[in-house]
Amino acid sequence: MPSAPSKLYADDVSLLVVTLDTNPFFWSTFSVSFSDFLSQVLAFLNSILLLSQLNQLVVIATGCNSCGYVYDSASSKNHAPPTASMPALYSNLLHNLEQFVARDQKLSKPDHDTQGIVPASLLSGALSMALCYIQRAFRSGSMHPQPRILCLQGSADGPEQYVAIMNAIFSAQRSTVPIDSCYIGSNNSAFLQQASYITGGIYYKPPQLDGLFQYLSTVFATDLHSRAFLRLPKSLGVDFRASCFCHKQTIDMGYVCSVCLSIFCERHDKCSTCGSVFGQAKQDVTSANSKKRKA
Amino acid sequence: MSKIPERPLNGDVEDDDEDEANDGLEAWERTYAEDRSWEDLQEDESGLLRPIDDTAIYHAQYRRRLRALASTAATARIQKGLIRYLYVVVDLSKAASERDFRPSRMAVIGRQVETFIREFFDQNPLSHVGLVTIKDGIAHCLTELGGSPESHIKALMGKLDCSGDASLQNALELVLGYLNQIPSYGHREVLILYSALSTCDPGDLMETIQKCKKSKIRCSVIGLAAEMFICKHLCQETGGTYYVALDETHFKELILEHAPPPPAISEYATANLIKMGFPQRAAEGSVAICTCHEEAKTGGGYTCPRCKVRVCELPTECRICGLTLISSPHLARSYHHLFPIVPFDEVSPSSQNDPHNSLLNTCFGCQQSLHTQGSKPGLSVTCPKCKQQFCLDCDIYIHESLHNCPGCESFRHSKSEIASQ
Ligand SMILES: [Zn+2]
Ligand SMILES: [Zn+2]
Ligand SMILES: [Zn+2]
Ligand SMILES: [Zn+2]
Ligand SMILES: [Zn+2]
Numbered sequence: 001m002p003s004a005p006s007k008l009y010a011d012d013v014s015l016l017v018v019t020l021d022t023n024p025f026f027w028s029t030f031s032v033s034f035s036d037f038l039s040q041v042l043a044f045l046n047s048i049l050l051l052s053q054l055n056q057l058v059v060i061a062t063g064c065n066s067c068g069y070v071y072d073s074a075s076s077k078n079h080a081p082p083t084a085s086m087p088a089l090y091s092n093l094l095h096n097l098e099q100f101v102a103r104d105q106k107l108s109k110p111d112h113d114t115q116g117i118v119p120a121s122l123l124s125g126a127l128s129m130a131l132c133y134i135q136r137a138f139r140s141g142s143m144h145p146q147p148r149i150l151c152l153q154g155s156a157d158g159p160e161q162y163v164a165i166m167n168a169i170f171s172a173q174r175s176t177v178p179i180d181s182c183y184i185g186s187n188n189s190a191f192l193q194q195a196s197y198i199t200g201g202i203y204y205k206p207p208q209l210d211g212l213f214q215y216l217s218t219v220f221a222t223d224l225h226s227r228a229f230l231r232l233p234k235s236l237g238v239d240f241r242a243s244c245f246c247h248k249q250t251i252d253m254g255y256v257c258s259v260c261l262s263i264f265c266e267r268h269d270k271c272s273t274c275g276s277v278f279g280q281a282k283q284d285v286t287s288a289n290s291k292k293r294k295a
Numbered sequence: 296m297s298k299i300p301e302r303p304l305n306g307d308v309e310d311d312d313e314d315e316a317n318d319g320l321e322a323w324e325r326t327y328a329e330d331r332s333w334e335d336l337q338e339d340e341s342g343l344l345r346p347i348d349d350t351a352i353y354h355a356q357y358r359r360r361l362r363a364l365a366s367t368a369a370t371a372r373i374q375k376g377l378i379r380y381l382y383v384v385v386d387l388s389k390a391a392s393e394r395d396f397r398p399s400r401m402a403v404i405g406r407q408v409e410t411f412i413r414e415f416f417d418q419n420p421l422s423h424v425g426l427v428t429i430k431d432g433i434a435h436c437l438t439e440l441g442g443s444p445e446s447h448i449k450a451l452m453g454k455l456d457c458s459g460d461a462s463l464q465n466a467l468e469l470v471l472g473y474l475n476q477i478p479s480y481g482h483r484e485v486l487i488l489y490s491a492l493s494t495c496d497p498g499d500l501m502e503t504i505q506k507c508k509k510s511k512i513r514c515s516v517i518g519l520a521a522e523m524f525i526c527k528h529l530c531q532e533t534g535g536t537y538y539v540a541l542d543e544t545h546f547k548e549l550i551l552e553h554a555p556p557p558p559a560i561s562e563y564a565t566a567n568l569i570k571m572g573f574p575q576r577a578a579e580g581s582v583a584i585c586t587c588h589e590e591a592k593t594g595g596g597y598t599c600p601r602c603k604v605r606v607c608e609l610p611t612e613c614r615i616c617g618l619t620l621i622s623s624p625h626l627a628r629s630y631h632h633l634f635p636i637v638p639f640d641e642v643s644p645s646s647q648n649d650p651h652n653s654l655l656n657t658c659f660g661c662q663q664s665l666h667t668q669g670s671k672p673g674l675s676v677t678c679p680k681c682k683q684q685f686c687l688d689c690d691i692y693i694h695e696s697l698h699n700c701p702g703c704e705s706f707r708h709s710k711s712e713i714a715s716q
């Protein structure tokens with residue numbers, strides 16, 4: 001792994017970019033309602049801003065047809081006026097989120113409603129936007145806050161986003177931005193497990209959602225400096241299986257094209273990605289050669 | 296990457312053009328950081344000396360390179376030699392002690408080879424590198440072909456002293472012997488960093504060059520002194536490149552050009568399907584006996600999907616069943632070479648002031664305002680597929696590091712359109 005050049009950070013000032021899963025197909029089938037979830041998340045987000053006056057918070061909504069910024073604590077364009085009953089964060093975020101959800105709904109094509117299958121949220125887009133925002137913070141000078149990404153995700157992985165999500169993960173790794181993930185769906189998310197493992201973030205699946213605020217505030221509110229002193233959840237294994245290019249199936253053994261490294265679940269004569277025609281299967285020659293090399 | 300400030304700002308920056316590219320140093324301070332700092336100055340309208348505003352130049356250069364890349368990609372099919380077996384030959388004859396590079400050619404080579412090896416493994420995670428040195432007319436294999444950057448760097452740093460003459464033939468013969476054993480799907484390459492202006496060979500060098508050509512080894516040379524006919528001949532015959540470095544920055548540029556995978560030439564390596572296993576990483580607390588160290592280990596290891604034994608590190612070959620074990624992220628690191636994103640179109644500042652466009656006045660990626668950047672009119676670019684606008688900084692970041700268009704990724708429609716293309 002390449003060691004990134006050391007950067008000068010203010011020790012414990014954070015820039016937290018949160019991606020918030022708003023996929024209506026997921027929330028309509030999930031045991032907890034979106035508003036219950038949101039009320040716990042809002043309390044957590046507010047506590048991030050209260051931890052330090054200098055902390056910065058950005059929220060990106062991850063819809064199933066689009067992604068969009070819904071809150072930026074550094075922006076001067078937070079329209080909604082603060083009311084006595086609600087902090088400015090809540091009113092701004094809720095106002096923008098409402099607009100976003102309505103827009104996202106309008107974008108869905110009628111023919112897209114495939115019965116039974118929950119379409120994945122556009123996590124690749126939200127991660128890409130988050131990384132662009134963080135690069136801007138890096139450009140802002142040598143005393144920038146320490147950035148990290150938190151994915152609040154519920155819907156299942158979209159295999160068609162595999163390449164894009166991996167690209168985002170490697171870019172985050174190169175600029176030493178950890179991706180934390182709090183996954184509330186039923187199975188584990190292999191994408192987020194890999195994202196957190198590769199970038200050095202925390203992957204956590206809360207065992208129950210009533211106390212979500214507690215999990216969020218004890219695990220994900222800690223800045224990177226304090227993490228060295230805490231006992232945070234350990235990784236319970238990472239699913240490194242690949243998905244094949246031909247059927248988008250998850251496989252643990254497969255064939256790899258030596259020219260373009262595309263993964264296939266069965267033998268082909270020709271690579272569908274790069275068009276190479278495969279020669280004779282020289283599997284035995286290969287292993288014999290490498291044994292010779294070791295000897 | 297080199298733009299990230301490495302030092303804190305010392306002293307107040309009185310200059311009003313905020314030029315982050317200067318590492319936070321004033322032009323006069325940089326006199327001590329590097330030589331020839333006067334080349335970085337220009338005269339402004341009133342005759343005052345100012346540091347060159349190199350962000351604009353940098354961006355123009357980058358766009359030119361991007362266009363060149365895109366045009367070559369359009370003509371040739373996207374085939375890259377992603378599994379590479381590369382020997383780096385470092386000339387440590389006494390010519391390497393010359394001080395025309397600061398502090399010496401040898402030190403510069405050491406420094407840049409280190410950067411190169413890291414970058415190489417970042418871009419070619421399935422590839423192998425070996426190091427060979429030439430000294431006293433003899434070629435010596437410093438490290439065998441392997442995948443760990445740290446061990447190569449450590450070996451080279453311990454051996455940086457020079458003496459005697461250089462011998463191209465001995466080096467090529469040695470490398471030839473090793474590269475003839477590698478599997479047929481691998482791309483064989485040699486990169487020679489040559490300081491000497493002569494070669495002291497025991498036999499006929501021309502014959503060796505023909506042997507390299509026959510074994511399909513692509514030889515490239517970066518010279519540190521002056522152009523030599525024999526090097527040019529070697530590179531021409533074997534399909535490599537030959538350049539002579541002018542200074543350290545140029546040398547760095549030249550050596551890093553060898554980091555991205557070269558276009559795959561079908562006659563150089565045969566395409567093949569390789570059977571591979573993708574093991575899962577075990578939970579942090581689990582205990583198992585690994586096959587590589589043959590001892591009980593606590594903590595995350597990987598389990599071979601075919602015979603279920605534990606191995607400690609990837610990529611490797613299973614000791615029991617011989618399956619190549621790899622983690623899928625290793626493969627995914629190279630996928631951006633296969634699905635490159637198209638260059639963005641430039642938007643002229645005039646069309647940006649249309650009332651039609653006034654809603655889109657922030658960069659889609661980073662939300663930075665595109666209207667005014669200081670006194671200059673804000674330049675911006677748009678993605679031809681999703682029509683979103685981006686600032687120039689995001690443009691560079693997206694094409695150089697992220698390899699995703701945030702706009703295309705965040706609209707399902709544009710995504711499905713791309714898939715159908
Ligand atoms: Zn398949
Ligand atoms: Zn292929
Ligand atoms: Zn072991
Ligand atoms: Zn095995
Ligand atoms: Zn931008």
Ligand SMILES: [Zn+2]
Nearest residue numbers: 678681700703
């Ligand atoms: Zn786009």
